[in-house]
Amino acid sequence: MVHGNGHHRGSCRKNKIKRILDLDKDTCPNREQRANGTNVYYGKASQLLQDAKEGNINIPDRKFQQSGGCVLNFYLSNRVTTIRDAVTIFNAPVGCSAGSLGYRELYRGVPEALGRTNEYNNAWLTTNLQQEDVIYGASEKLRDAILKAEERYHPQAIFILTSCTTGIIGEDIEGTVDEVQAEVNAKIVPIHCEGIRSRLVQTGYDAFWHAILKYLVKEPEKKQDDLVNVASMLSYTWQDRLEIKRLLGKLGLRVNFIPEFATVSDFEQLSEAAVTAPICPTYTDYLSRGLEQKYGVPYFLYPSPVGFSSTDEWLRNIAKYTGKEDEVEKLIEEEHKIWEPKLNAIKQEFVSLRKNGEKPTVLGSLGQGRLVSQMPYFDELGLATPAAMAQDFDDLLIDELEEIVEKSGDFQLMVNTFQAAEQANVTTNLDPDLTLTCPFQGGTWERDNNVTRIHSLRGDPEPTSAQAGYAGAVAFGNFLLHAFKNRSYHKTLSEKTEKSYKDWWYEQDNPLYYLNESK
Amino acid sequence: MPKQIAIYGKGGIGKSTTTSNLSAALSDLGYSVMQIGCDPKNDSTTTLRKGKSIPTVLDTVRQRSGDLDNLVHEGYNGIYCVEAGGPEPGVGCAGRGIIAAIELLDNNGIIDEYSPDIIIYDVLGDVVCGGFAMPIRKGIADQVYTVTSSDYMAIYAVNNLFKGILKYSNNGGALLGGVIGNSIKSSLQEDMIKDFTERTNSDVIQFVPRSPTVTRCELDGVTTIEGAPDSRQAEVYRELARKVINNKDKYLPTPFDNDDLADWASGWINQLLLNRKVEIDNIQEEASGI
Ligand SMILES: Nc1ncnc2c1ncn2[C@@H]1O[C@H](COP(=O)(O)OP(=O)(O)OP(=O)(O)O)[C@@H](O)[C@H]1O
Ligand code: SF4
Ligand SMILES: [Mg+2]
Numbered sequence: 001m002v003h004g005n006g007h008h009r010g011s012c013r014k015n016k017i018k019r020i021l022d023l024d025k026d027t028c029p030n031r032e033q034r035a036n037g038t039n040v041y042y043g044k045a046s047q048l049l050q051d052a053k054e055g056n057i058n059i060p061d062r063k064f065q066q067s068g069g070c071v072l073n074f075y076l077s078n079r080v081t082t083i084r085d086a087v088t089i090f091n092a093p094v095g096c097s098a099g100s101l102g103y104r105e106l107y108r109g110v111p112e113a114l115g116r117t118n119e120y121n122n123a124w125l126t127t128n129l130q131q132e133d134v135i136y137g138a139s140e141k142l143r144d145a146i147l148k149a150e151e152r153y154h155p156q157a158i159f160i161l162t163s164c165t166t167g168i169i170g171e172d173i174e175g176t177v178d179e180v181q182a183e184v185n186a187k188i189v190p191i192h193c194e195g196i197r198s199r200l201v202q203t204g205y206d207a208f209w210h211a212i213l214k215y216l217v218k219e220p221e222k223k224q225d226d227l228v229n230v231a232s233m234l235s236y237t238w239q240d241r242l243e244i245k246r247l248l249g250k251l252g253l254r255v256n257f258i259p260e261f262a263t264v265s266d267f268e269q270l271s272e273a274a275v276t277a278p279i280c281p282t283y284t285d286y287l288s289r290g291l292e293q294k295y296g297v298p299y300f301l302y303p304s305p306v307g308f309s310s311t312d313e314w315l316r317n318i319a320k321y322t323g324k325e326d327e328v329e330k331l332i333e334e335e336h337k338i339w340e341p342k343l344n345a346i347k348q349e350f351v352s353l354r355k356n357g358e359k360p361t362v363l364g365s366l367g368q369g370r371l372v373s374q375m376p377y378f379d380e381l382g383l384a385t386p387a388a389m390a391q392d393f394d395d396l397l398i399d400e401l402e403e404i405v406e407k408s409g410d411f412q413l414m415v416n417t418f419q420a421a422e423q424a425n426v427t428t429n430l431d432p433d434l435t436l437t438c439p440f441q442g443g444t445w446e447r448d449n450n451v452t453r454i455h456s457l458r459g460d461p462e463p464t465s466a467q468a469g470y471a472g473a474v475a476f477g478n479f480l481l482h483a484f485k486n487r488s489y490h491k492t493l494s495e496k497t498e499k500s501y502k503d504w505w506y507e508q509d510n511p512l513y514y515l516n517e518s519k
Numbered sequence: 520m521p522k523q524i525a526i527y528g529k530g531g532i533g534k535s536t537t538t539s540n541l542s543a544a545l546s547d548l549g550y551s552v553m554q555i556g557c558d559p560k561n562d563s564t565t566t567l568r569k570g571k572s573i574p575t576v577l578d579t580v581r582q583r584s585g586d587l588d589n590l591v592h593e594g595y596n597g598i599y600c601v602e603a604g605g606p607e608p609g610v611g612c613a614g615r616g617i618i619a620a621i622e623l624l625d626n627n628g629i630i631d632e633y634s635p636d637i638i639i640y641d642v643l644g645d646v647v648c649g650g651f652a653m654p655i656r657k658g659i660a661d662q663v664y665t666v667t668s669s670d671y672m673a674i675y676a677v678n679n680l681f682k683g684i685l686k687y688s689n690n691g692g693a694l695l696g697g698v699i700g701n702s703i704k705s706s707l708q709e710d711m712i713k714d715f716t717e718r719t720n721s722d723v724i725q726f727v728p729r730s731p732t733v734t735r736c737e738l739d740g741v742t743t744i745e746g747a748p749d750s751r752q753a754e755v756y757r758e759l760a761r762k763v764i765n766n767k768d769k770y771l772p773t774p775f776d777n778d779d780l781a782d783w784a785s786g787w788i789n790q791l792l793l794n795r796k797v798e799i800d801n802i803q804e805e806a807s808g809i
Contacts, residue, residue: 029626168615170649175690
């Protein structure tokens with residue numbers, strides 16, 4: 001028994017929050033709380049780093065804000081619905097599930113020859129919450145939906161996606177789950193992704209992994225020394241998946257890809273793997289830490305397999321945990337022999353296209369995970385990155401960003417999620433030779449230099465869209481080169497379309513003009 | 520694991536007064552105590568802090584997102600004081616406020632960090648909606664106490680609380696630790712509360728008399744334990760503290776239907792009125808010198 005007086009608090013709170021996950025709780029803290037995340041910043045990367053270190057990061061309000069996604073519908077729902085032998089229940093008004101409608105068609109674009117399963121359907125239900133459910137509570141409706149899901153589909157797992165509505169009225173989801181679990185064979189997995197929980201969509205990913213770790217991952221029966229967990233980003237392409245499989249396959253390793261297109265047993269065996277490897281550190285962080293904490297599965301968060309040196313490093317890291325140290329050196333040598341000449345050819349062509357001997361500049365719009373992995377790759381291509389855009393930033397990537405600033409020097413950094421106007425302003429003012437944007441971040445718009453959409457979704461099976469590994473580094477380099485050389489798309493676009501914003505906005509030197517400074 | 524209890528009861532019945540005195544008494548007994556006020560009024564812990572209010576959890580987070588270092592404030596004898604906070608009267612959703620504040624404290628390991636021996640949630644009103652039921656859900660409080668007087672509406676609120684407990688009990692929610700009878704002035708009032716608990720499979724843990732000492736200390740901005748430690752009232756709160764810390768009882772109450780409750784109450788209310796009339800008549804008789 002410790003008396004109140006003189007009871008001293010433990011070490012620094014921030015470190016504590018990040019490292020230890022409490023899987024007894026119904027869900028995780030949000031990213032704002034767990035890692036001081038933000039999605040509003042424009043300035044020097046070094047300044048953001050300093051702010052982060054001093055704990056001075058916050059999320060001011062915008063007076064003008066363009067639409068984005070929420071914790072539920074920004075790709076979380078699309079990911080969960082791809083899990084093959086499971087059903088997803090949206091415990092929500094019907095609109096919350098609207099984003100999931102198109103994805104079945106999208107994924108069917110992946111040819112079966114490339115590995116998409118023939119039996120591929122997105123099975124999901126919605127509780128379709130109404131006024132009456134908000135007033136009287138909706139636990140019966142959820143119960144019914146769970147029983148229907150079981151009866152209709154006999155799934156291995158039933159995921160429940162919660163929404164603003166259930167969050168506001170304080171539905172006791174776990175209570176219902178505890179009660180119904182005994183009546184169904186499927187494992188029920190409630191995920192707390194209420195839209196209002198957080199302004200950072202990353203919270204949805206953490207909440208998802210929390211639920212996976214809490215409900216679905218099984219105690220390891222045996223260790224699988226050749227199994228590598230890879231939590232693959234939706235926005236890496238199908239080709240990237242194949243490339244990763246190819247490279248690890250050459251080392252005699254198998255990939256456990258989750259969550260997209262995975263089966264429930266793929267999740268159950270996460271605890272048996274030799275290592276958890278990142279594709280995107282910000283996405284994988286919570287899962288990786290949880291698997292280590294609970295089952296001792298080692299992990300690393302950096303680098304991702306983008307560009308040659310990072311892919312080398314990524315493979316070496318995996319080899320370290322799987323006893324393939326010798327094999328990996330051989331693999332790297334072989335791969336470099338095949339792909340390096342191709343990369344060098346691209347690099348040479350970029351050099352030959354230089355105006356006044358200067359490096360072409362590229363402005364990348366990236367998730368924070370992509371930010372830290374792609375900047376070194378652009379360097380390999382001989383491109384300069386005087387500025388970059390990231391969808392969000394938090395403490396989880398402080399060390400990585402610091403390394404980049406040290407290596408490649410300081411740069412301008414814009415942090416926003418889907419603020420197309422801010423992006424248009426920065427792009428116009430910096431006027432880089434190439435701009436990469438996410439299709440959801442404003443896509444393309446009329447300008448004289450090149451804007452290229454680059455994030456492709458998992459449903460994109462085109463070899464030219466690849467980005468990961470050695471083959472991806474070459475494909476991506478070619479893609480950039482073509483965009484750099486061929487401006488006709490943008491020429492036509494400028495001729496045929498009107499400007500999206502008025503001139504004063506493009507001329508405005510502060511892209512955060514609409515920030516509410518008072519708060 | 521700390522002992523976690525939640526205190527409910529009708530508005531103005533004496534929850535915060537009783538809770539703060541309970542916290543102070545437990546702290547004097549040597550326990551490390553955290554008191555969490557779940558009420559947008561932000562007044563649960565004021566008598567533990569010399570009448571001064573503290574910034575609330577929700578306000579702190581609202582002003583500076585990510586700043587979790589300033590949510591707990593020390594009060595009398597090192598008691599950890601927390602106020603959940605919530606909207607201004609007439610706007611927003613206080614229930615959601617309670618959910619958000621408790622989730623924030625719980626999911627970020629803030630409670631664990633202070634590792635108190637006992638955590639007391641002082642919750643406003645009865646369990647009107649999902650938000651106010653948050654503290655009694657599985658994984659938060661393990662025992663519920665309810666403060667009541669012998670007023671019909673206060674007992675009515677207790678009866679409603681019992682319904683809430685029953686609802687959540689299927690899902691591992693908190694069960695009843697006991698009823699605290701407050702502002703007691705006569706043994707008949709005690710009898711009425713006792714009879715209610717007997718009929719609803721619950722029990723009274725302590726009767727707390729109505730006392731001017733409480734009022735005086737409150738005006739000085741302190742608890743009775745701090746302001747009048749030698750008073751009889753302070754001893755009552757200490758007795759309550761000793762009972763609560765050792766109490767392992769978990770009742771699954773059987774609330775009345777509303778109609779039955781009214782029938783049951785009318786008998787007692789008539790008696791109480793009669794009793795009061797006799798009191799007043801006696802005074803008049805004595806005063807008239809007959
Ligand atoms: N045993 C008692 N003797 C005398 N006065 C009391 C006693 N208990 C409570 N009071 C007084 O009753 C008033 C209301 O008490 P308190 O604020 O504790 O109620 P509450 O239930 O917390 O109210 P709310 O629902 O508004 O939060 C206070 O002025 C308090 O001093
Ligand atoms: S969860 Fe909330 S923010 Fe997200 S789609 Fe539903 S209502 Fe909208
Ligand atoms: Mg009160």
